[in-house]
Amino acid sequence: MRELQLMKGNEAFAEAVIRAGADGYFGYPITPQSEVMEYLMAERTEVRTGMVTLQAESEIAAINMVYGGAACGKRVLTSSSSPGISLKQEGISYIAGAELPCLILNVARGGPGLGTIQPAQADYFQSTKGGGHGDYKLIVLAPASVQEMADFAGLGFDLAFKYRNPVLILSDGAIGQMMEKVELDEQKPRFTLEEIKKNTPWATVGKPKDRERNVITSLDLDPHKMEEHNHKLQEKYHRIEENEIRYEKLNCEDADYLFVAYGTSARICQKAMQLAREEGIKVGLMRLITLFPFPKKTIKELAAQVKGILCVEMSAGQMIEDVQLAAEGRVKISHFGRYGGMIHTPSEVVEALKLQIIKG
Amino acid sequence: MAAFVSNPEIVKEENLVYKRTGLLTPKALSYCPGCGHGTAHRVIMEVLEEMDIQSETIGVAPVGCSVLAYDFMDIDIQQAAHGRAPAVATAIKRLFPDKFVFTYQGDGDLAAIGAGETIHACNRGENFTIIFVNNGIYGMTGGQMAPTTLPGMRSSTSPFGRDTHSMGNPLKMTELVAQLPGTIYVTRQAVHTPGAVRKAKKAVRKAFENQKLNKGLSFVEIVSNCNSGWKMTPCQSIDWMVENILPYYTLGDIKVNSDK
Numbered sequence: 001m002r003e004l005q006l007m008k009g010n011e012a013f014a015e016a017v018i019r020a021g022a023d024g025y026f027g028y029p030i031t032p033q034s035e036v037m038e039y040l041m042a043e044r045t046e047v048r049t050g051m052v053t054l055q056a057e058s059e060i061a062a063i064n065m066v067y068g069g070a071a072c073g074k075r076v077l078t079s080s081s082s083p084g085i086s087l088k089q090e091g092i093s094y095i096a097g098a099e100l101p102c103l104i105l106n107v108a109r110g111g112p113g114l115g116t117i118q119p120a121q122a123d124y125f126q127s128t129k130g131g132g133h134g135d136y137k138l139i140v141l142a143p144a145s146v147q148e149m150a151d152f153a154g155l156g157f158d159l160a161f162k163y164r165n166p167v168l169i170l171s172d173g174a175i176g177q178m179m180e181k182v183e184l185d186e187q188k189p190r191f192t193l194e195e196i197k198k199n200t201p202w203a204t205v206g207k208p209k210d211r212e213r214n215v216i217t218s219l220d221l222d223p224h225k226m227e228e229h230n231h232k233l234q235e236k237y238h239r240i241e242e243n244e245i246r247y248e249k250l251n252c253e254d255a256d257y258l259f260v261a262y263g264t265s266a267r268i269c270q271k272a273m274q275l276a277r278e279e280g281i282k283v284g285l286m287r288l289i290t291l292f293p294f295p296k297k298t299i300k301e302l303a304a305q306v307k308g309i310l311c312v313e314m315s316a317g318q319m320i321e322d323v324q325l326a327a328e329g330r331v332k333i334s335h336f337g338r339y340g341g342m343i344h345t346p347s348e349v350v351e352a353l354k355l356q357i358i359k360g
Numbered sequence: 361m362a363a364f365v366s367n368p369e370i371v372k373e374e375n376l377v378y379k380r381t382g383l384l385t386p387k388a389l390s391y392c393p394g395c396g397h398g399t400a401h402r403v404i405m406e407v408l409e410e411m412d413i414q415s416e417t418i419g420v421a422p423v424g425c426s427v428l429a430y431d432f433m434d435i436d437i438q439q440a441a442h443g444r445a446p447a448v449a450t451a452i453k454r455l456f457p458d459k460f461v462f463t464y465q466g467d468g469d470l471a472a473i474g475a476g477e478t479i480h481a482c483n484r485g486e487n488f489t490i491i492f493v494n495n496g497i498y499g500m501t502g503g504q505m506a507p508t509t510l511p512g513m514r515s516s517t518s519p520f521g522r523d524t525h526s527m528g529n530p531l532k533m534t535e536l537v538a539q540l541p542g543t544i545y546v547t548r549q550a551v552h553t554p555g556a557v558r559k560a561k562k563a564v565r566k567a568f569e570n571q572k573l574n575k576g577l578s579f580v581e582i583v584s585n586c587n588s589g590w591k592m593t594p595c596q597s598i599d600w601m602v603e604n605i606l607p608y609y610t611l612g613d614i615k616v617n618s619d620k
Binding site: 066 | 385414415416418421427428430432434436437438439440448449450454455459477529
């Protein structure tokens with residue numbers, strides 16, 4: 001039984017997080033994501049499920065609280081928006097290095113610097129190429145609706161624990177702020193101490209006399225061991241690439257042209273696709289749901305089928321680099337997008353398709 | 361000598377005057393000979409052993425000389441990013457309110473890069489224990505100036521002595537956090553004499569016992585020597601510490617289980 005509600009993306013995420021059995025949220029206010037913590041505080045999570053909600057003194061403190069909680073085997077998360085996510089990068093690198101499961105939400109806004117508070121998709125590189133120092137990857141989920149803001153909370157925790165890896169939900173100010181109907185899952189119980197000990201035997205819960213101590217660290221001064229650890233991480237990322245790719249193909253069967261997009265841009269492309277088809281232009285949409293792992297194989301196949309690909313993103317062109325790599329030069333690929341907080345209209349996208357791909 | 365040590369006539373339970381602390385791992389300490397860290401580790405582990413709370417304790421190690429504290433302390437322990445141990449410990453204690461949680465931090469970690477996390481964890485009255493080892497220098501990275509370095513004191517980044525006009529004054533974090541209503545117990549101790557070690561151990565014990573009261577943060581500074589960083593022999597460094605550091609960082613309780 002799923003419950004139907006009308007909610008903002010940020011609120012739907014917050015509600016879904018409670019229902020996913022989260023143990024702790026640690027955040028710092030920043031527009032356009034502050035509703036997440038506001039909602040959790042208003043819900044009195046400590047009374048409702050026992051979940052800790054704490055306003056930290058900085059984004060840096062918040063992500064390190066996530067480190068501490070995750071290392072205890074708890075379901076913990078933080079949320080922020082682009083400048084705040086930049087501040088968290090050191091902590092995220094430690095979490096990835098120490099192989100801790102956690103959830104991070106980025107309700108992205110225009111940059112660089114303090115930028116603007118309007119939506120943007122200019123954090124793609126930061127999200128998918130590591131973001132902080134060292135060789136690591138996050139599992140990156142890109143919601144395109146309020147429903148997915150809710151659904152990816154539970155999915156994010158599941159993937160994080162399955163792979164002992166941080167999961168980033170890369171949303172943006174449009175999806176965070178807009179209201180849509182959303183179906184919510186039923187309340188899941190929080191982990192019991194027994195479950196933590198059983199499911200995450202590496203967690204620091206206090207050392208009984210009959211087991212070795214559990215140490216959570218990303219440090220090894222011996223480079224041989226550190227290289228070995230890195231091999232292990234790379235092997236894990238490879239497994240993630242094999243098993244966790246998610247995407248949605250719309251009208252691709254007969255398509256002569258293809259939009260590749262995620263999140264807000266994918267929704268705009270859906271309308272643009274409709275407008276183009278009304279004019280007789282057969283265009284399909286490849287909507288990415290996981291940005292890492294990236295659906296290289298599917299893009300490669302589609303590149304062999306269509307006459308041209310338009311990558312639509314609210315950035316100066318970031319995702320396009322992965323599309324170009326996957327397409328291996330098979331087809332003309334071009335970027336279109338407004339950025340710095342501006343959002344393209346469906347007709348702008350259709351115009352770009354005509355100018356840059358069909359005529360170009 | 362070996363024969364003497366293993367002589368069954370001598371090695372008997374009733375002749376035992378000292379043994380390695382049970383909760384220290386067998387691994388040899390990586391600290392420089394003469395450094396106070398080893399004693400500080402021992403004091404904490406003795407307290408945990410005597411309170412019989414090994415299975416209920418989670419520690420947080422910092423970045424700095426004691427980054428490898430997790431190699432020596434036989435407890436579940438997390439290594440935190442530089443300065444962030446109080447944030448890490450905040451989450452652990454909030455999520456496991458019945459466990460004993462402590463951070464072990466040096467002066468660079470706690471008073472420079474982690475000053476914000478320290479002040480805010482203290483101000484929120486987080487119910488864990490901070491052990492703050494202050495030796496007035498960055499030891500691990502090679503003897504650079506710390507926020508606690510004394511005026512005129514030489515370091516590799518203040519080679520002509522700390523000039524307070526351009527480099528600021530030494531920061532008394534312990535006095536600072538004592539001002540905050542969130543701290544319940546704030547004290548400054550040392551481990552340079554047997555008497556000081558006994559007092560430090562008493563303070564550490566109180567700081568852990570306090571967690572049962574759930575009334576705020578207990579903060580124990582341990583002033584230590586850094587003979588390597590100070591470019592002295594261990595004995596010289598102790599004398600220098602007594603003559604120069606202790607008059608500035610005076611030992612004793614600053615706040616004792618105050619509700620204010």
